Amino acid sequence: MKLSIAVALATMALKFGAWWLTGSVGLLSDAMESVVNLAGAGFGLMMVTLAAQPPDAEHPYGHHKAEYFSGGFEGLLIVIAALAIIGTAVQRLLSPQPLEAVGIGLALSIVSAVFNGVLAWSMVREARRSRSMALQADGRHLFTDVWTTVGVVLGVTAVQITGWLWLDPVIAIAVAANIAREGGLLVWHSADGLMDHALEPEVRQQIDRTLEEFAHQAIRFDHVVTRRAGTRRFVDMHMHMPAGWTLGRAAAVRGSVEQALMSAVPGLRASIQLLPLDVEAHFGDSKDLI
Numbered sequence: 500m501k502l503s504i505a506v507a508l509a510t511m512a513l514k515f516g517a518w519w520l521t522g523s524v525g526l527l528s529d530a531m532e533s534v535v536n537l538a539g540a541g542f543g544l545m546m547v548t549l550a551a552q553p554p555d556a557e558h559p560y561g562h563h564k565a566e567y568f569s570g571g572f573e574g575l576l577i578v579i580a581a582l583a584i585i586g587t588a589v590q591r592l593l594s595p596q597p598l599e600a601v602g603i604g605l606a607l608s609i610v611s612a613v614f615n616g617v618l619a620w621s622m623v624r625e626a627r628r629s630r631s632m633a634l635q636a637d638g639r640h641l642f643t644d645v646w647t648t649v650g651v652v653l654g655v656t657a658v659q660i661t662g663w664l665w666l667d668p669v670i671a672i673a674v675a676a677n678i679a680r681e682g683g684l685l686v687w688h689s690a691d692g693l694m695d696h697a698l699e700p701e702v703r704q705q706i707d708r709t710l711e712e713f714a715h716q717a718i719r720f721d722h723v724v725t726r727r728a729g730t731r732r733f734v735d736m737h738m739h740m741p742a743g744w745t746l747g748r749a750a751a752v753r754g755s756v757e758q759a760l761m762s763a764v765p766g767l768r769a770s771i772q773l774l775p776l777d778v779e780a781h782f783g784d785s786k787d788l789i
């Protein structure tokens with residue numbers, strides 16, 4: 500983690516140096532992407548720490564949704580950065596400027612790409628070893644950054660060879676459009692998460708299979724609804740049983756259903772409402788009955 504922040508700072512400095520020397524907006528867009536990544540990683544780390552906080556009196560269900568807030572904020576930052584780059588690039592299209600010190604500028608960019616590439620490669624390798632999804636996603640993302648830098652370097656080289664100054668802002672706009680797309684997706688996924696998304700279909704199937712093991716003539720499950728909050732998973736359901744059963748017997752079955760669900764789906768929190776077979780409970784809104 501510390502290593503990746505150090506590399507991010509170093510590549511950022513190299514890329515800004517490259518932009519400052521050459522005046523290329525293409526290189527500026529590449530540098531902005533690094534800033535966005537670093538800001539996002541820092542903010543994400545902060546929010547993951549917050550999401551891991553145990554429940555307290557004011558947040559009895561925990562702080563799991565903090566992670567969506569982080570994603571949404573990060574996405575918004577990315578979109579703003581991309582729009583700023585597009586604005587600069589359009590200005591440059593209208594009044595083209597020659598690039599300077601292209602040789603040194605590109606050398607700095609290539610060094611930064613090599614740093615990023617080595618880091619990305621070691622992250623993906625470590626992710627494979629530890630089977631960490633988050634690390635793998637970070638490593639893959641870093642690889643796309645390397646390709647962005649390669650594209651920008653090739654573009655600036657082409658500007659130098661052909662003398663087509665318009666090519667530089669056009670490259671910047673293409674890079675910025677891709678950055679904006681990334682940001683937009685992040686905002687979309689975060690908003691979706693905040694709206695209590697159902698559990699993944701395969702997890703839901705696992706829950707249904709577990710319930711089927713307990714369901715027989717005397718026991719019926721219905722109103723099974725699921726939701727996800729960050730890494731936490733929730734399921735609510737009714738468990739209908741004969742009205743004549745003692746509370747002790749009903750509670751014993753409820754307990755074993757809860758145990759089976761928790762061992763089938765790690766991190767699941769089940770709320771099971773006990774009801775007689777011929778009585779139904781309602782939420783007060785006919786539309787939320789499933």
Ligand SMILES: [Zn+2]
Pocket residue numbers: 721722737738739774779780
């Ligand atoms: Zn019911």
